[in-house]
Amino acid sequence: MTSSRSMVGLFAGIGGLELGLSEHGWNTELLCEIDPGAQAVLRSRFADVPLHGDVTKLRALPSDIELVAAGFPCQDLSQAGKTAGITGARSGLVDEVFRLVKRKKGPRWLLIENVPFMLQLGKGAAMRHITDALEDLGYTWAYRVVDARAFGLPQRRQRVIMLASRTDDPREILFGQDAGERLGGDPADYPCGFYWTEGTRGLGWAVNAVPTLKGGSSVGIPSQPAV
Numbered sequence: 001m002t003s004s005r006s007m008v009g010l011f012a013g014i015g016g017l018e019l020g021l022s023e024h025g026w027n028t029e030l031l032c033e034i035d036p037g038a039q040a041v042l043r044s045r046f047a048d049v050p051l052h053g054d055v056t057k058l059r060a061l062p063s064d065i066e067l068v069a070a071g072f073p074c075q076d077l078s079q080a081g082k083t084a085g086i087t088g089a090r091s092g093l094v095d096e097v098f099r100l101v102k103r104k105k106g107p108r109w110l111l112i113e114n115v116p117f118m119l120q121l122g123k124g125a126a127m128r129h130i131t132d133a134l135e136d137l138g139y140t141w142a143y144r145v146v147d148a149r150a151f152g153l154p155q156r157r158q159r160v161i162m163l164a165s166r167t168d169d170p171r172e173i174l175f176g177q178d179a180g181e182r183l184g185g186d187p188a189d190y191p192c193g194f195y196w197t198e199g200t201r202g203l204g205w206a207v208n209a210v211p212t213l214k215g216g217s218s219v220g221i222p223s224q225p226a227v
Helices: 018-023 036-045 091-101 125-136
Strands: 006-010 027-032 069-070 109-114 140-147 158-165 192-196 204-208
Touching: 006 018, 006 091, 018 027, 018 091, 018 109, 069 091, 091 109, 109 125, 109 140, 125 140
Parallel strands: 006 027, 006 069, 069 109
Antiparallel strands: 109 158, 140 158, 192 204
16 A cells, blocks of 8 residues: 555644654644644744644644544643543543544544553543544554653653554554664763662663653752663
8 A cells, every 4th residue: 555654743742743753754744733832843843834723623634644643632631630531621632633534534544642541540431432432433453551761761751652543453563563773882882871769779770871850850859760
């Protein structure tokens, strides 16, 4: 099957998903983000891409897109929020994604991202809501929890990544390859990180590592080790 590699970013934030996908050949045709600060970043990063504000006022997506990426609001699903659940005013906006892809020939791929607490909140009500909607639209789906530390970002940030497809098995994408290439040569040729735990003892050392960032940390509070 030929691929246009065209995509749309809904709830785009500052464009993290879109930037990552662009490094693998995907071209963003449209962005949607309501936060003014995030919009300013998107205009800088994607100057030539149409930017829409309110997803509820977006009537349709470009007809030729193959992928929709959506990091929909997490406030109602996060332990740090009010845990109103998937029917909350913010996290419930995920239904706008399903509204926009509901057409005779919807996009081939959907990429959905959110916090891992959604897996257990309300005995998995959010996951049931999302997967039921995907199946009703003719998508097969798979998900996994990924950690930013595994991709070179010095902070603990776990996220649920859900991939759905009308034509392919998404498991082959999410689980086909768990590890990258091993570094060769002398470890001394690479920068190394050193940090200690918030306890009486413990330390970590790793090639190409830097201290992790911990939510709520401030100067003088050591981060827990990433290894």
